[in-house]
Amino acid sequence: MPSKPRKPKPFRASAAVKAVAREVIGTPPPTRAQPTQRKPKAEKHKPTLGKLLDEAER
DSSP states (O other): OOOOOOOOOOOOHHHHHHHHHHHHTOOOOOOOOOOOOOOOOOOSSOOOHHHHHHHHHO
């Protein structure tokens, strides 16, 4: 049994505008994603009292 024909996608004005712009201007040049500058993560556990005392002695 053949499969059902695909349902056409609904009309979107933004897609139509972009398609016309691509025909007139051309496709934009490909770009590379810039690596994100992530902040170092905070420590998961608070320092124990023993570690705090050791650091205070130094």
